[in-house]
Amino acid sequence: MAIVSRLRHVIESQQFSRALLEELFARSEEIKREPHRFMGRLNGQVMAALFYEPSTRTRLSFEAAMIRLGGQGMGTDNAREFSSAAKGETLEDSIRIVSGYADVIVLRHNEQGAAKRAAAVSSVPVINAGDGPGQHPTQALLDIYTIKDELNRVDGIRIAMVGDLANGRTVRSLTYLLSKFKDIKIWFVAPPVVAMRDDLKAHLDEHHVPWVETEDLESVLPEVDVVYMTRIQKERFSDPAAYEAVKGVFRIDKSSLALMRKYSIVMHPLPRVDEIAQEVDDDPRAAYFRQARNGLHVRMALLDYLLS
Amino acid sequence: MKWTATAGRVKGTVMDEDAIRRSLTRIAHEIVERNKGADGLVLVGIVRKGDILAQRLAGAILELEGSTVPFGRINPSRHRDDLHIRPVADSSDVSELPEIDDRIVVLVDDVIWHGRTIRAAMDALIELGRPRSIQLAVLVDRGHRELPIRPDYVGKNVATSVDEMIYVCLKEFENLDRVVVIK
Numbered sequence: 001m002a003i004v005s006r007l008r009h010v011i012e013s014q015q016f017s018r019a020l021l022e023e024l025f026a027r028s029e030e031i032k033r034e035p036h037r038f039m040g041r042l043n044g045q046v047m048a049a050l051f052y053e054p055s056t057r058t059r060l061s062f063e064a065a066m067i068r069l070g071g072q073g074m075g076t077d078n079a080r081e082f083s084s085a086a087k088g089e090t091l092e093d094s095i096r097i098v099s100g101y102a103d104v105i106v107l108r109h110n111e112q113g114a115a116k117r118a119a120a121v122s123s124v125p126v127i128n129a130g131d132g133p134g135q136h137p138t139q140a141l142l143d144i145y146t147i148k149d150e151l152n153r154v155d156g157i158r159i160a161m162v163g164d165l166a167n168g169r170t171v172r173s174l175t176y177l178l179s180k181f182k183d184i185k186i187w188f189v190a191p192p193v194v195a196m197r198d199d200l201k202a203h204l205d206e207h208h209v210p211w212v213e214t215e216d217l218e219s220v221l222p223e224v225d226v227v228y229m230t231r232i233q234k235e236r237f238s239d240p241a242a243y244e245a246v247k248g249v250f251r252i253d254k255s256s257l258a259l260m261r262k263y264s265i266v267m268h269p270l271p272r273v274d275e276i277a278q279e280v281d282d283d284p285r286a287a288y289f290r291q292a293r294n295g296l297h298v299r300m301a302l303l304d305y306l307l308s
Numbered sequence: 309m310k311w312t313a314t315a316g317r318v319k320g321t322v323m324d325e326d327a328i329r330r331s332l333t334r335i336a337h338e339i340v341e342r343n344k345g346a347d348g349l350v351l352v353g354i355v356r357k358g359d360i361l362a363q364r365l366a367g368a369i370l371e372l373e374g375s376t377v378p379f380g381r382i383n384p385s386r387h388r389d390d391l392h393i394r395p396v397a398d399s400s401d402v403s404e405l406p407e408i409d410d411r412i413v414v415l416v417d418d419v420i421w422h423g424r425t426i427r428a429a430m431d432a433l434i435e436l437g438r439p440r441s442i443q444l445a446v447l448v449d450r451g452h453r454e455l456p457i458r459p460d461y462v463g464k465n466v467a468t469s470v471d472e473m474i475y476v477c478l479k480e481f482e483n484l485d486r487v488v489v490i491k
Contacts (some may be wrong), residue, residue, distance in 0.1 A: 151334065152331070152464050265336045284326060294479060
């Protein structure tokens with residue numbers, strides 16, 4: 001049997017081996033099927049959610065996961081404005097303090113690399129819940145789990161990633177994870193100003209994952225099993241005119257569905273703005289709400305893995 | 309909720325109605341894609357649940373391709389490998405097959421476990437004709453194979469322990485579509 005080294009901190013997708021992914025997905029599946037069996041698994045344990053950037057679903061999903069396992073969650077929503085950070089405390093000091101209070105820290109930060117810095121000084125596991133334009137590894141976990149759940153495989157998947165690929169940390173994390181699977185083909189569909197960054201393209205080349213860059217979404221739709229939509233991230237544009245120029249360029253509506261394969265799926269890390277028309281929601285291929293729900297089970301599996 | 313032919317406690321749901329429908333659509337697509345169309349295809353369901361699924365797959369292929377694929381049912385009971393232990397009690401579910409000679413037969417069943425039912429179904433099929441090839445579609449693959457048989461199309465792989473049962477409820481029998489784990 002392969003020896004799977006245990007993870008202590010969850011910082012980036014590259015940390016996950018295929019064996020560990022299989023282990024976590026099997027546990028997620030068990031939790032989804034028989035949630036009552038996992039009640040009380042983390043009794044008495046405390047999760048601190050430190051959010052230096054706004055988030056609703058990621059934070060609530062982590063809190064719900066912790067509470068459903070019998071643990072408790074505490075945290076701060078606007079750590080940047082209201083906490084000691086506003087008084088000038090470094091991230092490292094905040095983490096040292098909080099790791100004395102909690103058994104696990106879930107950190108979202110506006111700076112890339114923040115989670116790594118936090119992990120270096122924390123005495124308890126740190127989970128990266130998004131570090132600026134860096135990564136969002138737990139989102140990638142639930143994304144891959146959703147693909148597997150919806151299509152019963154990840155190997156051989158043809159996927160289009162659409163939207164803000166330069167600032168989208170979810171697509172970065174997802175791309176890293178996908179490179180661990182076989183026969184993956186990726187289409188990057190983005191305006192040039194927010195195209196996928198070169199470091200990831202080089203990573204894919206190294207791992208022999210074929211990828212194509214295009215701005216023609218319509219021609220890609222009939223080719224793929226998964227359409228992964230993302231929001232153009234207004235908050236990461238310094239020039240409002242540049243944002244206005246690219247917002248709403250790529251959109252999935254009923255006419256896009258007509259071009260897509262009948263069994264393909266549309267995913268989105270949410271929140272959406274107007275990238276997916278509401279008329280798409282009722283189509284069985286709209287997988288984004290099921291995807292969000294999977295987040296709970298995958299995060300429960302991860303917390304259980306790290307803490308029990 | 310009424311369960312027929314089951315004993316034990318329902319531990320959880322692995323597929324709901326929507327998931328079953330989506331899986332069948334995908335399998336229908338994969339069958340057509342792999343065989344480069346629906347020409348020469350025959351869907352043969354293993355009684356008593358596989359034949360319902362074969363019928364639904366034929367409906368999905370009709371919707372996708374506009375082609376009518378013949379479907380039938382096969383009862384593998386007489387070809388089971390445990391007849392000396394458990395003689396055939398009920399022979400009312402008879403096989404009804406369209407022409408299978410030189411056709412691509414897709415065998416359809418609800419769950420594959422040891423693979424012994426599929427082996428028996430292939431024997432029953434070959435007794436009645438000589439298909440060009442046989443492929444296998446299942447809604448659930450629960451592992452634990454005892455024969456070198458692997459499905460070509462799978463709705464969902466479900467990891468199970470040997471003391472668990474996978475039960476596929478279909479509207480035609482249980483008034484609802486759902487796949488559950490029973491222990």
